[in-house]
Amino acid sequence: MSSTVSSTMSAALADDRMAQATQLQLTWWRFCRHKLALVSLGVVALFYLIAIFADFLAIADPHATDARRSYVPPQGIHLFDDGAFSPHVSGLKGMRDMKTFKLSYVPDPSRKLPITFFAHGYSYDLFGLIPTDRHILGIAGGQPVDGIFLLGTDQLGRDLFSRLMVATRISLVIGLAGVSLSLLLGVMLGGISGLYGGIVDTLIQRVIEVVRSIPTIPLWMGLAAALPNTWSVTQVYFAITIIISLVGWTELARVVRGRFLALREEDFVIAAELAGASQLRIILRHMLPSFASHVIAATSLALPAMIVSETSLSFLGLGLRPPAISWGILLQDAQNVQVLAGAPWLLCAAIPVILVILAFNFLGDGLRDAADPYG
Amino acid sequence: MNVLEVEGLTKHFPIRSGLLQRETGRIRAVQDVSFHIRRGETLALVGESGCGKTTVSRCILRALSPTSGAIRFSQADGTVTDLATLSRRALRPLRRHIQMIFQDPYASLNPRMLVGDIIAEPLLVNGVPAARREARVRELLDLVGLPATARTRFPHAFSGGQRQRVGIARALALDPRLVVADEPVSALDVSVQAQIINLLLDLQDRLGLSMLFVAHDLGVVRHVSDRVAVMYVGHIVEIAPTAELYTRPRHPYTEALLAAVPKPDPAQRDAIAAPSGEVADPANPPPGCAFHPRCPFAVPRCATEVPALRETTHGSWSACHRTNELTLQGVV
Numbered sequence: 001m002s003s004t005v006s007s008t009m010s011a012a013l014a015d016d017r018m019a020q021a022t023q024l025q026l027t028w029w030r031f032c033r034h035k036l037a038l039v040s041l042g043v044v045a046l047f048y049l050i051a052i053f054a055d056f057l058a059i060a061d062p063h064a065t066d067a068r069r070s071y072v073p074p075q076g077i078h079l080f081d082d083g084a085f086s087p088h089v090s091g092l093k094g095m096r097d098m099k100t101f102k103l104s105y106v107p108d109p110s111r112k113l114p115i116t117f118f119a120h121g122y123s124y125d126l127f128g129l130i131p132t133d134r135h136i137l138g139i140a141g142g143q144p145v146d147g148i149f150l151l152g153t154d155q156l157g158r159d160l161f162s163r164l165m166v167a168t169r170i171s172l173v174i175g176l177a178g179v180s181l182s183l184l185l186g187v188m189l190g191g192i193s194g195l196y197g198g199i200v201d202t203l204i205q206r207v208i209e210v211v212r213s214i215p216t217i218p219l220w221m222g223l224a225a226a227l228p229n230t231w232s233v234t235q236v237y238f239a240i241t242i243i244i245s246l247v248g249w250t251e252l253a254r255v256v257r258g259r260f261l262a263l264r265e266e267d268f269v270i271a272a273e274l275a276g277a278s279q280l281r282i283i284l285r286h287m288l289p290s291f292a293s294h295v296i297a298a299t300s301l302a303l304p305a306m307i308v309s310e311t312s313l314s315f316l317g318l319g320l321r322p323p324a325i326s327w328g329i330l331l332q333d334a335q336n337v338q339v340l341a342g343a344p345w346l347l348c349a350a351i352p353v354i355l356v357i358l359a360f361n362f363l364g365d366g367l368r369d370a371a372d373p374y375g
Numbered sequence: 376m377n378v379l380e381v382e383g384l385t386k387h388f389p390i391r392s393g394l395l396q397r398e399t400g401r402i403r404a405v406q407d408v409s410f411h412i413r414r415g416e417t418l419a420l421v422g423e424s425g426c427g428k429t430t431v432s433r434c435i436l437r438a439l440s441p442t443s444g445a446i447r448f449s450q451a452d453g454t455v456t457d458l459a460t461l462s463r464r465a466l467r468p469l470r471r472h473i474q475m476i477f478q479d480p481y482a483s484l485n486p487r488m489l490v491g492d493i494i495a496e497p498l499l500v501n502g503v504p505a506a507r508r509e510a511r512v513r514e515l516l517d518l519v520g521l522p523a524t525a526r527t528r529f530p531h532a533f534s535g536g537q538r539q540r541v542g543i544a545r546a547l548a549l550d551p552r553l554v555v556a557d558e559p560v561s562a563l564d565v566s567v568q569a570q571i572i573n574l575l576l577d578l579q580d581r582l583g584l585s586m587l588f589v590a591h592d593l594g595v596v597r598h599v600s601d602r603v604a605v606m607y608v609g610h611i612v613e614i615a616p617t618a619e620l621y622t623r624p625r626h627p628y629t630e631a632l633l634a635a636v637p638k639p640d641p642a643q644r645d646a647i648a649a650p651s652g653e654v655a656d657p658a659n660p661p662p663g664c665a666f667h668p669r670c671p672f673a674v675p676r677c678a679t680e681v682p683a684l685r686e687t688t689h690g691s692w693s694a695c696h697r698t699n700e701l702t703l704q705g706v707v
Contacts, residue, residue, distance in 0.1 A: 022529075267483035271545065274436060275497035276470040289487045 027293060030370040037366020043359035047172060047352070054169040055124040058162035059137050059148050062325055064122070066157035068094070069105050071343045074152040077115065087115040089139065091146045113139045113146055152345040154333050163325050164349060170320070171327045172356070174241055175307040179299055181245035182306075186252025187295065193253065194260025195283075201257075208250045216247055217316075220309070224318040233324045240319050244309045248302055255298045259291035266290075293371035301364035304357040311353055327353050377449065378553050378585045379412040379435065384444035384459070386430050390658060402658045404430040406609040408444070409684070412553065417579060417586040419600035419617070421593055421632065423654055427609040428589050432555045434459075435587065436475055437466055448473065451552065471501050474551040478558040480538035484530040490541050491526030497548045515544040518581075519574060536567035540574065547578070554586045560595055572598055594636045597621060602690075605629050608655045608665040611684060615691035622705040625693035627670045630703040638706070664696070672697055 032038060050057060069092060079087050091111030096103050119138020126132050137148055151160040193204040223243045227236055263269055263286070272282050307327075313319030314328025315335075322329055330349035334340055340347065385407055390400040405427040412418045420428045433439040435446055437458055446458040448469070456469060474497070477483035484493055491512050498508045513523055519540040530538055539559065546554055559575070560568040576599060578584055590596050596603055597617060604614040605628060613626040624630045652669045655661055661668055667677035676696055684694040695701075 026531075267477045267479060268485040270438060271475065271477065271483055271542075272485075272496060272500075274438070274470055274473075274475050275500055275545075275549075276467050277496065277500040281500065285488075286485055290485075 027370045031366055034366035034369060036362045037369075040359040040362035040366070043355060044363055047168060047356055047359070050165060051169040051172045052127070054165045056126065056134065057136055058159075058165045059121070059135055059150070060159040060162045061122040062158060062163040062166045063323060064158065069147070069149075069153055069157040070155050072105055072149050072153040072157070073343075074345050075107060075149045077148070077150075078112075081112065088112045089115065089148050115148065116140050151348050152343065154343075154346060155339070160330070160345065160348060163330060164352065167325045167327050167330050167349065168352060170237075170325060171307055171310060171353075174237065174244075174310045174326070175303050177241045178245040178248060178306040178310070179303050181241065182248035182252055182302065183295070183299055185245065185249035187256050189249070190253035190256030191260060194257035194264070197261075204253070205257075208253060211247060212250050216309075217312075219247070220244075220313055221316075221318055224313065233320070236320060237324065240310065240313065244306055244313075248306060248309075251302060252295070252298055255294060256291065259294055260287065263287045263290055293367070297364055297368035297371045300360060300367055303364075304360040307353070307360075308357060376414050377411045377447075378414050378416075379449075379587070380445075380447040381411065381431075381435070382409045382445045382447070384408045384431065384434060384446065385442045386427075386434055386439060387442045400658050403609050403660060404657055405434065405441075408606075408609075408611050410604050410611065410614060412585055412587060414585055415579075415583040416602065417584070417588055417600045419588045419590060419596040419603045420606060421590055421596055421603055422606035424591060425608075425654060425657070426606040427657070428591075428606050429557060431606075432475075432557050432587060432589050435553075436473060436555055437461070448553070471497065471549040472552045474546040474549065474554055476539075476542055476546045476554060476556040476559045479562050480535050480542055481530075481562075483542050484538055486530055488529075489526065490521075490528055490530060490533070493530070493541060494526075494544045494548055497545060501549060511548065512544075515548060518547065518578070519544045534567075535563050536570055539563060539567075539571050543571075543574065543578070547582070552585060554584055555589070556586055557589045558591065559588075561590065561592065568595065575599055592636075593621075593632055605632065608657050608660055610665060610694065611692075612666065612695070613691075613693045614684070615693075619688075619691055620705075624703045624705050625687050625691060625698045626666075626695045627672050627701070627703065628666050630705070631669075633706050634704075636706065664694075672701055 072092065075089055077087055077089055079085065081088060089112075090107040090109050091113050092105040093108035093111070094103055095106050116138050117136065118134050119140075120133050121135040121138055123131065123133045139146060139148060147159060149159055149161070151164065153159055154163075189204050193201045220243060223246075224240070227239050231239070269282060269286050272286050277285075310319055310326060311328040311331065314326050315331050317332065319328055320326050327349050330346075331353075334346040334349070384405055385403075386405040388402040388404055389398040390402060391397065392399050408427075408431060410418065420431060422428050430439065434441045435458070441459045444459055447455050448458050449455045450469075450472060458466070458469065461469070484490075488496075494512050494515055495508045498511060503511070512526060516523055516525055521537065521540050521544070525533070525537075525541070530541065533541065543559075556575070560571050563571060572595065575586075579586070579599070586599075588596065588600055593603075600617050602614065602616050603620045604611050605620075605626065606612065607628050613620065613624065613629045615625065620629060621633065624633060655665050655668070661678070663676075663678040663680055664670070664673075664682050667673040670677065674697065680696070682694045682696045684692050685698070687693050687698055
């Protein structure tokens, strides 16, 4: 008896909760039902945390070269030493290959280098503001050639793991910056197109069609080739962002225009107009909230495209150029089959690319499904 | 006194085609329509879909601009304004006096706003102070038979009938002189239709509403309207007091429409066959009377001469050449 009462009461309460839920809450509840999207949200968050703390997570200076430790294979961390917890890595020892007479450095298990946490390393500015030299891991003592090479080193002896951390930041930020720029262009031009219609709409739509009909790789090649050689890394970085978003905005503009056109005819928009509401109020109060979720979903689907664009441009040598570090530049080292045969760990840089792209796509799918909780 | 006088209202939609979007034809959605609505009166506008009744209502609300004609609206202080020619800007202060009840109770309420905010919006944009708004929303919810707790809920928590009540409350928020109801019950279940009709009847009594009630179903119209105007392919073919139109229709099309109303008594069914053929294309209407290809009483004259809307008895108007010769069958 009492259980029936309490269950009807809880049903009534749940009903009340639904009835008073805001659009954001409904969207979130619906999004939570999409488990893959939820996991992807975690993955994406993790990657952006890496981007924020890239320098802290890097172990060695990503630009520091040392010819002696070129192509060192990935090294594991030994957690125990004679049964006692004492994390350490092995030192490196020079060995001459008697067939090729090539000198290479290989781990020497007899030399144990203890790992310290929050160690001092190269100096950097945390969040670009706080000068510090703390890093998550470091080794005490050892020779200059020694280090922790979790993912091995490249030809110039730079630690791949540290470079990957810094590359994550650049590749993710370039995607975000590119999407922001496309979003700005897309929402503005799409909004104008959908709101005013007529000749303006026709003009913008034709421009979009022309932009979309140009094959992207030759366009990027042309634009990237036009960048002066004398430009600094930062200037090239911004130029590449702009080039990528020049194509990206068209998709968003179409989404925004479509929503504007659909909403203009909606009864509740007409009702607001008949009540005497101003154009600005109708846009801000009735139209924008109705398509903001769609725009967010479209944006999260556009982000991976941006990241892939940057990666492929840099991979082809048209995007960022060394000494800048991005996923594309790391993969550039893995272009050569001979190098890959000897140092397959250089392909590691492809893993975060695939992970992030997949995560963003699932996230975008989940957001799109959740975007319209009334549908 | 007339709240609204519509005279010679015409609305054509251009058909554009080709690369240069040249006008290649016109859809004559509304053709020379005239009627008036008295203070406290409900006029029903009835016809099949595509006959132009929604276009007429949208023109009166100025959601569309009429091609020609006059829409004279008299305000409370007696000033008469022609809405047909006003600019958007000049129209805004007048908007509050003519409000609309929508057909689809799902599309007409913003799903992202609380019911209280939806009803308060017309008050808000017309500068009613917050404290007064709050009280008015409670009053309106009570008026349409919704609990006061509805204010803090979203539209998705309500059924179609309840949503329609919210829509009615919003339309009444500013005490409009004229309410245009565009098929307010046709999207609802039959049982709920009766509730909404009763609510509208109750509001007519209590507030003395003047209303233009657009519908395609003569069964619904009988209960709410004082007079009925029947439209066919952009023209008004008959306009008469409700009781008279139902018992003694003066136009063959009205008779056909009445015959289509479902009747509970099987003995009465199918006394008159539904008109054969298709509704005429408003882009290419037949010459003469638009109804003549489907009319069982058509004579050669009907195919050449457009019949004018003439008064038959006091207050009853019909646009049929043979209106005085025919004895048409209504419903009891």
